[in-house]
Amino acid sequence: MTDVRIWDGPSARPPRQEPELTRRSFLRTGAAALGGMAALAAALSPLRELASDDIPDLGQFLQKHYKEMTPTDMEAALERIRRKVEERFEVRPHLRDIKPMEGVEFVYALNLSRCIGCRKCVHACVAENNQSRSPEVQYIRVIEMPRGTLDVERGNHHYDRPTVPDPNHFYLPVQCHQCANPPCVKVCPVEATWQEPDGITVIDYDWCIGCRYCEAACPYWARRFNFARPHLPKEQLNPTMSYLSNRPREKGVMEKCHFCLHRTREGRMPACVEICPTGARKFGNVLDPHSEVSQILKTKRVFVLKEEVGTLPRFFYYFDERYPNSLDPEAVAIAHRLKAEEGDAYGLPPGPDGPRREFIAAAQPQWWNGGRA
């Protein structure tokens, strides 16, 4: 410890010497600088692959956040997007910015007893919302689940059957649940996604930086990232679009289901509800006590996925009563037995006192309790 030196002021610093410029030091410094610049240039070389329209023009670069835009700003932004869509797809789009309706909160209900897993909703959604066709981006996942469990790990996205439904499975479609307590909104570092007054969580595609935090935060795997430049054939573009929903996206931004807000904020049904062949999908305003979804919440035993994570989804599932039908092996066996027992009396029109109650009751499978609790 004897050579611990105590700093005794600037006067003790040795006088600074001018560096001597030798051939050696010149070459070394020059080589270091050149090598550093080469490394920098090589690191930036992926920029060569940028297409010309990947680079934002000045208007897009200076565009404000959606909530900060004045109507004039918005009209300028819409016109810029229209122009870009027209350049790329040779169609003049009907592009608007549609605001939420007063006194409306959207809720979705899905009857798992009626869903047959035909995947029409998936493709109707893709056709409506201008998702990328290659690579494919789909908002709705339909999971084929074994009966008797809700463990999605046991489900299969890739079922490929000649016909659906399969009697041993049920089908669980999952899309954005438009949570009332959305984790994706909390994690967004730039507030590019937020919840609107009508309950729809939207994304400003021009503000998103593509960090994918929201994708990681979503417990329902509902958000989709454009890893590649979205490819959409010109003839398949849906020209009716809005700023926050289905206008064409760029590479590197998130997107997700938005309850087709360009349709629903004008009173129409979302594309997935409209296409559903069985009426398993129900959509409406939960603040209206007479709406279909209000009636479902009142009268059906609804549940949400992953209730324990506290996201408060606006997307409810329910199982309906099952009715005996020819798909049900138990019901078919009982019907055959009755037919044999009844003989000629089987199938006669009901008498004046109505169908024989004991006959009807006997025809039900064991799990059917006649509608009584």
Add this chain to the structure above:
Amino acid sequence: MSTSTTVPGSETQGRPPDQRWLGWLLPIGFCVVAVGLFAGSGGPTIPVPPARAIEPSALHVAPRRTALSDPAHIMIEGVPQRCNGCHQIFDSFGTTVAARNYHQEIRLSHGMNDRCVNCHSEKDREQLELRDGTRVPYAQTPLLCAQCHGTVFRDWERGTHGKTLGSWVTQSEAQRRLSCNECHDPHSPRYPSYEPMPGPNTLRMGTPLAPSHGHSASPLQQWFHHSQSPTGGQEPHHD
């Protein structure tokens, strides 16, 4: 045991002048990084599945079937014919489906309900008949079905069963509730099976059980297995 402490600066002072070549390490290192970055730029090429065309007719929104409308008629050789046009002239040969001579196209599979006159009026074939004898037009088919399917009718009235087209706004003129027979064939009411539309081929929608699902794994997983397998990545085909 003493810990050796180095005072910053002491090493430089003690370094012999013949180790100055160490200064070349920096530019050489930069050049190695530059070559590596340039040669390796782009990263792995992940196969992007080609776009698949979906037949637009598959996405046509309409009621599943066209129900009989009032006044009830069917097309015979392209000409609309009222029901009573025949039925007031010709007698029906019995009331069971087995006994019919006409309407052979009707496949009756409605459980125990296998008599024509359980639903159709025997006197007026252009109407339906409830069990109490009330005749209802075809437009009011749900009243007839409700006689047996009470709980479904209750749900249908509330809107929790059945399909609604047009608008979610209650009491909107654009809203249209489909009737029973616009989805179900009354003669064979069980909902038919459908051919499913193609499954996902998206970049991330794979399954954790990739080997057992072989051909259906996500492109990312296929790329991963391709780069791992020594045989050049011929994925075994599973069904």
